[in-house]
Amino acid sequence: MSFRGQTTGAIANPVLRWTGQQRAVLELRIHSTASARNKDTGEWHDVGDQLWISASFWDQEAQKLADVLQQGDRVTVEGTLVIESYQRRDGTSGVSHSLRSPRFLGVIPSRRSEAAPPADEFGPITSDTQAPF
Numbered sequence: 001m002s003f004r005g006q007t008t009g010a011i012a013n014p015v016l017r018w019t020g021q022q023r024a025v026l027e028l029r030i031h032s033t034a035s036a037r038n039k040d041t042g043e044w045h046d047v048g049d050q051l052w053i054s055a056s057f058w059d060q061e062a063q064k065l066a067d068v069l070q071q072g073d074r075v076t077v078e079g080t081l082v083i084e085s086y087q088r089r090d091g092t093s094g095v096s097h098s099l100r101s102p103r104f105l106g107v108i109p110s111r112r113s114e115a116a117p118p119a120d121e122f123g124p125i126t127s128d129t130q131a132p133f
Helices: 057-068
Strands: 006-012 015-018 024-030 035-038 044-046 052-058 076-087 093-108
Touching: 015 057, 024 057, 024 076, 052 057, 052 076, 057 093
Parallel strands: 052 093
Antiparallel strands: 006 024, 006 076, 015 024, 024 052, 035 044, 076 093
């Protein structure tokens, strides 16, 4: 069984790299921790553990997104959630969360720059490629 879902959160610094076959790959890490507002103080606080979800975009889509996204931007992405366990170098175990076949739905820039178009001009970009796992 699989879960196809949507997440919105602030991104870490986007990383654009090139494969040996000269394909562009943009790696996004999305801070997707739930938050709630304290009724008494009005302040926001995290609910539960920190949650980072990764998403990889390929080729032209990767290049287009790399041109406009920057650390701190709020993005909305949907895809099939993949949860994998792994062992760290120090021997402890960890869990990674990623979206397979992600679809980019939109961005709210953290700060305005001439390079970044307004959010309503940057519509959905669909990805029909799947990361090779």
